[in-house]
Amino acid sequence: MMNTNDPTSNEKADDNQISEIIDTVQDIQDNDITSIGALIKRLGYASFTPVLLFISLVIVTPLSGVPGLSSLCGLMIMLISAQLLLGREELWLPKFLTSHKFNSDRLSNALCQIETPLDWVQSITTRRLAFLTKPPISHGLYLVCMICGAAMPFLELLPMTSTLLASVVAMLALALISKDGVFALLGLTVLTAAIALIITLGRTLLFSIT
Secondary structure, eight states, X not given: OXXXXXXXXXXXXXXXXXXXXXXXXXXXXXXXXXXXXXXXHHHXXXXXXXXXXXXXXXXXXXXXXXXTHHHHHHHHHHHHHHXXXXXXXXXXXXXXXXXXXXXXXXXXXXXXXXXXXXXXXXXXOBOOSGGGGSTTHHHHHHHHHHHHHHXXXXXXTSTTHHHHHHHHHHHHHHHHHHTOHHHHHHHHHHHHHHHHHHHHHHHHXXXXXX
16 A cells, blocks of 8 residues: 655655566566566556556667567557556556567566666655646656657657657656656656657658658
8 A cells, every 4th residue: 555644755665666677577587477468467457557667668778679669568658558547447458469478588688777777766766746646747647658658659760769758658657656756857858858859850851851
């Protein structure tokens, strides 16, 4: 159950589920999880934001260069975020997504790069500006995540855009999990940078075509 102490305090958020993500990363490294369905089962079907965080972190790793993976993960981010907006109590994803299997060795090697940063994030998260992670503002964060996910399949060919959008989703998910509004502000700042990059790359591509 979520701690109900003063949300503006700097109390440590020990129940923020980041440790569950770290445990899941370790399980994958032991080849215990090889599919999206197994990942969701490991985290729990009610764990919307932990699944959202994990999927976004996959795109932040070098795996984002795998053709089609950013589109696949973007679709999952969009569906998970939409269900958060709708207030569903149990996560649902279509079978063609849950049956998707990872290359365990490649995924394990990529996730080694995020295990230490996640440990560090867990150690610094506190309940700061928690009002930014509660309704109605939290619904705005879900909407941003949904838009980012929906945009990824269309922007996959533009370098760095999927990684930046996934970083936005990861920071917002971290904010929602840990009740740390500072990460929400960081995520929205990165979103501004991502929009600027997309506009710049779009103009460059348009000029090169014309």
